[in-house]
Amino acid sequence: MIYVENLHKYFGDLQVLKGVNQHIKKGEKVAVIGPSGSGKSTFLRCLNMLEVPTNGKILIDGEEITAPGSDINKIRQKMGMVFQQFNLFPHKTVMGNITMAPVTLKRMSKDEAEAKAEELLRRVGLLDKAMAYPAQLSGGQKQRIAIARALAMEPEIMLFDEPTSALDPEMVGEVLEVMTDLADAGMTMVVVTHEMGFAREVSNRVLFMDGGYVMEEGNPEQIFQNPQNERTKEFLRKVL
Amino acid sequence: MFDWLAAGWANFCEGFYNNLIHADRWKLLLEGLGVTLEITCAAIVMGTILGVILAFMKMSKIKLFRGIAKTYIEIIRGTPTTVQLLIMYMGVFASVSAPKWIVASIAFGMNSAAYVAEIVRAGVESVDHGQIEAGRSLGLSNLQTTMKIVLPQAIKIALPTYTSEFIVLLKETSIAGYIAMEDLTKVASMITSRTFNAWFPLLTAALLYFLMTFTLAKIFGCLERRLRKSDLR
Numbered sequence: 001m002i003y004v005e006n007l008h009k010y011f012g013d014l015q016v017l018k019g020v021n022q023h024i025k026k027g028e029k030v031a032v033i034g035p036s037g038s039g040k041s042t043f044l045r046c047l048n049m050l051e052v053p054t055n056g057k058i059l060i061d062g063e064e065i066t067a068p069g070s071d072i073n074k075i076r077q078k079m080g081m082v083f084q085q086f087n088l089f090p091h092k093t094v095m096g097n098i099t100m101a102p103v104t105l106k107r108m109s110k111d112e113a114e115a116k117a118e119e120l121l122r123r124v125g126l127l128d129k130a131m132a133y134p135a136q137l138s139g140g141q142k143q144r145i146a147i148a149r150a151l152a153m154e155p156e157i158m159l160f161d162e163p164t165s166a167l168d169p170e171m172v173g174e175v176l177e178v179m180t181d182l183a184d185a186g187m188t189m190v191v192v193t194h195e196m197g198f199a200r201e202v203s204n205r206v207l208f209m210d211g212g213y214v215m216e217e218g219n220p221e222q223i224f225q226n227p228q229n230e231r232t233k234e235f236l237r238k239v240l
Numbered sequence: 241m242f243d244w245l246a247a248g249w250a251n252f253c254e255g256f257y258n259n260l261i262h263a264d265r266w267k268l269l270l271e272g273l274g275v276t277l278e279i280t281c282a283a284i285v286m287g288t289i290l291g292v293i294l295a296f297m298k299m300s301k302i303k304l305f306r307g308i309a310k311t312y313i314e315i316i317r318g319t320p321t322t323v324q325l326l327i328m329y330m331g332v333f334a335s336v337s338a339p340k341w342i343v344a345s346i347a348f349g350m351n352s353a354a355y356v357a358e359i360v361r362a363g364v365e366s367v368d369h370g371q372i373e374a375g376r377s378l379g380l381s382n383l384q385t386t387m388k389i390v391l392p393q394a395i396k397i398a399l400p401t402y403t404s405e406f407i408v409l410l411k412e413t414s415i416a417g418y419i420a421m422e423d424l425t426k427v428a429s430m431i432t433s434r435t436f437n438a439w440f441p442l443l444t445a446a447l448l449y450f451l452m453t454f455t456l457a458k459i460f461g462c463l464e465r466r467l468r469k470s471d472l473r
Contacts, residue, residue: 050373077379087374091392091470101378104388133470146374153378 080150140171286349291356363398
């Protein structure tokens with residue numbers, strides 16, 4: 001579903017990704033872990049071209065999104081993204097946040113989008129907040145709404161960029177719960193995270209990134225119980 | 241004591257009559273008010289449209305557009321409005337017979353555009369970049385993201401400064417007399433030169449300007465409060 005081939009990314013002179021190769025299959029839940037500055041967020045943001053790769057190829061569903069002239073807006077509609085800072089639209093109600101994209105992009109009529117939004121709000125447990133504005137919500141609620149907003153486009157892939165890092169500790173659980181439900185429902189997910197518990201319990205593949213490379217990858221048991229790479233061992237010693 | 245008061249009152253009534261009633265001078269003032277409003281409205285519409293275009297040119301990726309917008313804004317901001325108005329009237333429109341109010345509106349509109357451009361740019365640039373990323377990641381195009389997400393938030397931020405610009409523009413039209421337009425200020429000073437009374441015509445003009453700017457500020461204040469309803473916690 002997602003092919004990444006020899007991905008390089010420079011910010012000016014700084015090389016952030018030094019050749020990443022990955023194949024993520026449909027239904028896989030991939031957790032990307034690693035120290036800050038390792039390139040894991042940049043890797044994720046390249047997958048939907050929020051960062052334009054300097055070199056290399058990315059294919060989504062067989063379509064090369066890095067090719068000049070590819071319709072990136074079309075492809076992004078299949079890929080939801082959840083940000084560390086939520087990025088809800090402050091001038092819209094929760095309902096407005098969720099229905100804006102499907103209605104604007106003519107994927108659904110307003111009525112259909114609202115029905116879909118209600119279903120999603122029920123799923124994330126926030127149906128009573130439909131008419132609230134983002135400023136009236138807690139961090140955990142905002143992030144659950146952000147997930148619902150991304151799901152309203154009925155994506156095939158969900159990208160999460162440190163979704164719990166900006167949350168107060170007592171709110172992390174409610175967001176992870178929604179993500180776990182989503183994983184159980186078979187969504188293809190790529191999650192950049194510092195939540196090792198989540199990476200261990202929910203993902204079926206863990207990538208450890210450091211210095212712009214994927215240093216080690218494997219299923220959670222391998223990575224967490226029996227890491228091979230020195231850097232992985234060192235990192236896990238610090239965070240576990 | 242009461243004699244003095246009575247004499248003062250009689251004096252006031254006479255002044256009032258001579259400066260505002262006699263020879264239908266109040267009508268003259270109202271006409272002047274009409275001219276002021278006419279120029280202001282035409283100029284703010286033009287200034288806003290041109291200003292928004294300039295703002296997006298200045299934020300454009302294309303160097304030529306940025307250069308044009310930057311130069312325009314620097315020149316307009318760096319020269320007096322009066323000189324711009326005179327250049328427009330005696331230079332640009334010297335050989336074209338256009339109604340004076342159009343000449344004035346274009347001069348004031350072009351002037352205001354430079355300031356509106358900076359107001360709009362400041363508003364747009366203060367919208368968090370994450371908002372754009374959120375819009376684009378949902379599959380919205382650049383234009384859709386600008387229209388649906390960036391501009392509504394930018395307008396809310398820019399509205400107070402835009403109100404000020406509107407008020408400044410309204411007051412600045414008082415120099416329209418330089419090209420012999422009979423706006424509120426010109427009419428008031430015309431009456432003064434007839435009646436040799438400085439107080440009644442000029443204070444009336446001042447009061448009328450104040451009422452207009454006060455009303456404008458009130459209207460925009462209401463708008464601001466309505467836009468702010470999403471900030472309530």
